[in-house]
Amino acid sequence: MTEAAMEKKKWYKKVPNAYVILFFILILMTVLTYIVPSGEFQREMMDNGRIGVVPGSFEYIEKTPEMTVSPWGLFKAIPVGMVAAGSVMMIVFLAGGMFKVLEDTGVIENSIGIAIKKIEEHNVSKSATLVILTFLFGFFGAAVGFENLIPFVPLGVMVALGLGYDLMTGAGVVIGGLSVGFATSPINPYTVGVAHQIADLPTFSGMGVRSVYTFVALVIMSHHVVRYAKKIGLNPDKSLTKGISTEGLEINKAQIAAYHLDARGKVILAVFLSFIAVVIFGVVQYAWYLNEISALFVVYAIIIGLIAKFDADKIVASFLKGAGNIVGGALIIGLARGIQVILDQGKIGDTIINTLSAPLQNFAPAVSAILMTLVQGVINFFIPSGSGQAMATMPIIIPLSDLIGVNRQIAISAFQMGDGLINMMIPTLGGLLAMLALARVPFDKWFKFIVPLVAKLYVAGWIFLIIATAINWQ
Numbered sequence: 001m002t003e004a005a006m007e008k009k010k011w012y013k014k015v016p017n018a019y020v021i022l023f024f025i026l027i028l029m030t031v032l033t034y035i036v037p038s039g040e041f042q043r044e045m046m047d048n049g050r051i052g053v054v055p056g057s058f059e060y061i062e063k064t065p066e067m068t069v070s071p072w073g074l075f076k077a078i079p080v081g082m083v084a085a086g087s088v089m090m091i092v093f094l095a096g097g098m099f100k101v102l103e104d105t106g107v108i109e110n111s112i113g114i115a116i117k118k119i120e121e122h123n124v125s126k127s128a129t130l131v132i133l134t135f136l137f138g139f140f141g142a143a144v145g146f147e148n149l150i151p152f153v154p155l156g157v158m159v160a161l162g163l164g165y166d167l168m169t170g171a172g173v174v175i176g177g178l179s180v181g182f183a184t185s186p187i188n189p190y191t192v193g194v195a196h197q198i199a200d201l202p203t204f205s206g207m208g209v210r211s212v213y214t215f216v217a218l219v220i221m222s223h224h225v226v227r228y229a230k231k232i233g234l235n236p237d238k239s240l241t242k243g244i245s246t247e248g249l250e251i252n253k254a255q256i257a258a259y260h261l262d263a264r265g266k267v268i269l270a271v272f273l274s275f276i277a278v279v280i281f282g283v284v285q286y287a288w289y290l291n292e293i294s295a296l297f298v299v300y301a302i303i304i305g306l307i308a309k310f311d312a313d314k315i316v317a318s319f320l321k322g323a324g325n326i327v328g329g330a331l332i333i334g335l336a337r338g339i340q341v342i343l344d345q346g347k348i349g350d351t352i353i354n355t356l357s358a359p360l361q362n363f364a365p366a367v368s369a370i371l372m373t374l375v376q377g378v379i380n381f382f383i384p385s386g387s388g389q390a391m392a393t394m395p396i397i398i399p400l401s402d403l404i405g406v407n408r409q410i411a412i413s414a415f416q417m418g419d420g421l422i423n424m425m426i427p428t429l430g431g432l433l434a435m436l437a438l439a440r441v442p443f444d445k446w447f448k449f450i451v452p453l454v455a456k457l458y459v460a461g462w463i464f465l466i467i468a469t470a471i472n473w474q
Helices: 003-009 018-035 071-084 086-102 107-121 124-145 148-164 166-183 189-199 209-236 253-260 264-284 290-307 311-325 327-346 349-360 365-382 387-402 409-422 432-440 441-472
Strands: 043-045 052-053
Touching: 003 327, 003 387, 018 071, 018 327, 018 387, 052 349, 071 086, 071 327, 086 189, 086 290, 086 311, 086 327, 086 387, 107 124, 107 148, 107 264, 124 148, 124 166, 124 209, 148 166, 148 365, 148 432, 166 209, 166 409, 166 432, 189 290, 189 387, 189 409, 209 290, 209 409, 209 441, 264 290, 311 327, 327 349, 327 387, 349 387, 365 387, 365 441, 387 409, 409 441, 432 441
Parallel strands: none
Antiparallel strands: 043 052
16 A cells, blocks of 8 residues: 555544634534524522522523624624633743743753653662653643643653663653643643633632542553553564664663753752742632733743843743744634634523533433533544633533533533543644654554553543542532
């Protein structure tokens, strides 16, 4: 079979990107304003101090010409949505800028390199090394992000090869660790932060409970990698990447030995760790919201740049490059917010919520939460941007959860699972494909490796949701 024929068989390469899909959703919502009856719930202050829908209060209302969205109104909804989503878009831009300044200092790369060097110096067992590295990359995935760390994939793969394992083991440690850390992070501004804003909950609230799931998920990820590594250690023919060249990825002892942090680098690392601490302290003690956290990204970008002895032009250039690298993820938030603009104008959002809630009210809240993870997982295939998916779905899911007795924290965790876990196995996520390319792992081989893991993480997540529902986690 020719290479062209093989490319033609890859159906996932024909899936439109998220912008195209979201635009078609905008068109669909516009059409629905002419078809779906308008209606609305009464809303009141709930016992927990937040505004929520009143169950059983839905009423249809007469549809007026102003409630139907014209083609011109469809296009107007896009900039209106971007304005409405301004604070969310800003945190994405500013986070990208700060993390790029941090990346340009070399501190993250050197920190990972030093950790690997220390592991080798202390003759840690192979299995323990894989576990430590999975947790290391999981930490950076949770604290820094996902696509920000694409350049570090080869480093982890080199270590796996140096231990006598294959490319898939390296990809599992790095890509798997980063993915799980990012997917379950209790302080993820792109998913949890955005969803908390929509749900009118304190930013990053519930981080203690979510941290438990993050830890459990990384334990499961580590076990999955170690089990695979032991299997191919006993029988190399079972390697999923057998026959793929590893030339140029062999571990370079001199390169590993060269990693170091001078006094300035240690200060920068300490400053970055203080950033995480300050964010947590601010949201817990002073109820900081997206604007405060966005401001902190700017402050720390300047501080880190100055400590690194970057001049003003260098700090600005790095910051702008980082913000520019993430412009696609930021703009998709505004596009998704346009969906809510159309729903509000047509007064059809509550009608859709009422229709969806009817069958779900026949299930226990824990079962409904589990079903939410599956629905969000399907949606994530088409909208792989976590913040974009939050903007597109949470305005429906939050009032729906109020109606069916699923509290908002649990609804957000269900969204985070459906979004984050499925991100590990969908071909519509550009960052994942870029990482796999650097690791030289074909997507179909990765899919075979990762599907059993995603299934395990889903089961663990469902248990987490059942327990959270039982204790009425707020």
